[in-house]
Amino acid sequence: MINTKEIQAIDSAHYMHPFTDHKSLSDKGSRIITKADGIYIWDSTGEKILDAMSGLWCVNVGYGRKELVDAAAKQMLELPYYNSFFQTTNVPAVKLAEKIIKLAGDDYSHVFFSSSGSESNDTNVRMVRHYWATLGQPERTVIISRNNAYHGSTLVGSSLGGMGGMHAQGGMISGIEHIEQPYHYGMAPNQDRDAFGIEAAGWLEKKILEVGADKVAAFIGEPVQGAGGVIIPPKTYWPEIQRICDKYGILLICDEVICGFGRLGKWFGSQLLGCKPDLMTFAKGVTSGYIPLGGVVVGKRVAKVLIEQGGEFNHGYTYSGHPTACAVALANIEIMEREGLVDKVLNETGPYLAQKYAELAKHPLVGGAETLGLVAGFVLMKDKSNHVHFDEEVGVGMICRGHCFANGLIMRAVGDRMIIAPPLVITKVQIDEMVALIQKCLDATLADLKKQGIM
Numbered sequence: 285m286i287n288t289k290e291i292q293a294i295d296s297a298h299y300m301h302p303f304t305d306h307k308s309l310s311d312k313g314s315r316i317i318t319k320a321d322g323i324y325i326w327d328s329t330g331e332k333i334l335d336a337m338s339g340l341w342c343v344n345v346g347y348g349r350k351e352l353v354d355a356a357a358k359q360m361l362e363l364p365y366y367n368s369f370f371q372t373t374n375v376p377a378v379k380l381a382e383k384i385i386k387l388a389g390d391d392y393s394h395v396f397f398s399s400s401g402s403e404s405n406d407t408n409v410r411m412v413r414h415y416w417a418t419l420g421q422p423e424r425t426v427i428i429s430r431n432n433a434y435h436g437s438t439l440v441g442s443s444l445g446g447m448g449g450m451h452a453q454g455g456m457i458s459g460i461e462h463i464e465q466p467y468h469y470g471m472a473p474n475q476d477r478d479a480f481g482i483e484a485a486g487w488l489e490k491k492i493l494e495v496g497a498d499k500v501a502a503f504i505g506e507p508v509q510g511a512g513g514v515i516i517p518p519k520t521y522w523p524e525i526q527r528i529c530d531k532y533g534i535l536l537i538c539d540e541v542i543c544g545f546g547r548l549g550k551w552f553g554s555q556l557l558g559c560k561p562d563l564m565t566f567a568k569g570v571t572s573g574y575i576p577l578g579g580v581v582v583g584k585r586v587a588k589v590l591i592e593q594g595g596e597f598n599h600g601y602t603y604s605g606h607p608t609a610c611a612v613a614l615a616n617i618e619i620m621e622r623e624g625l626v627d628k629v630l631n632e633t634g635p636y637l638a639q640k641y642a643e644l645a646k647h648p649l650v651g652g653a654e655t656l657g658l659v660a661g662f663v664l665m666k667d668k669s670n671h672v673h674f675d676e677e678v679g680v681g682m683i684c685r686g687h688c689f690a691n692g693l694i695m696r697a698v699g700d701r702m703i704i705a706p707p708l709v710i711t712k713v714q715i716d717e718m719v720a721l722i723q724k725c726l727d728a729t730l731a732d733l734k735k736q737g738i739m
């Protein structure tokens with residue numbers, strides 16, 4: 285039996301958590317997660333919690349999959365590790381690269397492996413700059429991204445990202461420009477959604493012209509922004525972004541770290557949203573989070589130049605093509621294929637969640653409820669009929685998250701947006717259970733706000 289207080293004390297004394305205010309965490313004590321199965325996790329007090337965030341958007345096949353454990357164990361006994369630096373390779377990495385290219389489609393030919401989304405985006409920056417330098421255009425270095433984007437926490441990842449709080453700590457690398465995000469409900473709720481999508485994509489063209497097209501290497505974006513609060517762009521957005529990138533010959537990078545591997549009901553989000561990126565970042569769902577693995581799917585346009593003319597690409601990680609991680613990824617993809625999880629999201633659970641969220645939208649606190657596949661979000665609104673938000677100091681997202689914590693539900697708060705991304709194995713019955721819990725937490729939040737005199 286775990287001694288909760290003792291582990292909390294050691295946690296507080298020695299363990300530095302990511303994205304955490306340690307002073308306030310120490311006062312409260314961390315919640316100790318001890319085991320997991322399917323879509324549920326348990327804490328050290330024995331409480332069962334529905335994990336509507338799939339860990340951190342990654343446990344796509346759910347917890348407790350022995351097949352993944354067996355794949356890791358088998359590979360570890362055979363060849364736990366070897367690198368691919370010195371004209372060597374390994375079977376799981378080769379097979380996984382081949383498999384990912386099959387899933388990505390005919391426009392892609394190669395995969396570069398890393399261990400995380402952040403490292404993969406570092407790879408993208410070096411790869412696109414190397415690409416243009418190889419083509420004799422070394423001045424093409426600028427990468428355009430978006431405000432409120434999330435591309436990782438290394439200095440390159442955070443520079444690409446559009447999170448002011450991250451830029452303020454540690455600075456930014458040079459050559460990154462940002463445009464506004466395509467957040468229809470937050471920016472232009474009264475404008476026609478499709479027209480807003482075209483307008484928002486047009487901000488890219490404006491920025492290209494401002495920087496000078498001959499200086500721009502690439503545009504990067506998440507098909508659906510995740511950590512920024514599940515911002516689902518209008519359907520006109522990505523085709524228009526593609527058109528603009530094509531017009532100026534600029535490379536398109538889709539950061540598929542969340543959207544890839546089935547989250548939106550296709551293997552990659554861009555396959556649903558109508559664009560064909562030159563590079564796709566992946567991580568998380570490729571192994572369902574059981575072991576760290578990430579990478580970049582490289583389109584033929586880039587691969588051809590790098591392979592035929594690029595010489596040595598001075599880039600790589602100790603764990604690039606890690607055999608054990610790749611073996612787990614292969615087993616994970618096999619499960620997803622066998623259980624038809626991607627189609628299930630597209631045709632069954634995704635539409636069902638959309639239907640449930642349409643009902644949830646009637647709640648007095650819920651504004652702008654939207655889903656796509658198995659991601660969903662809404663905004664907690666003070667007076668939604670007049671589009672009035674809560675004051676920031678109310679911290680309404682945190683109040684709601686507190687009620688989720690207390691009621692056995694993991695739902696994430698991003699400012700006043702409440703977001704979910706449940707495991708892709710979630711059933712319709714479990715969606716009912718999840719949405720009933722969300723409803724309960726919203727009711728508790730509303731009662732709390734009334735009691736405090738905020739509403």
Ligand code: PMP
Pocket residue numbers: 399400401402403405434435436437441506510511539540541542567568578
């Ligand atoms: N890109 C996106 C779109 C992400 O959501 C994340 C992580 N949430 C990352 C990159 C960074 O991935 P990692 O934390 O594995 O470095």
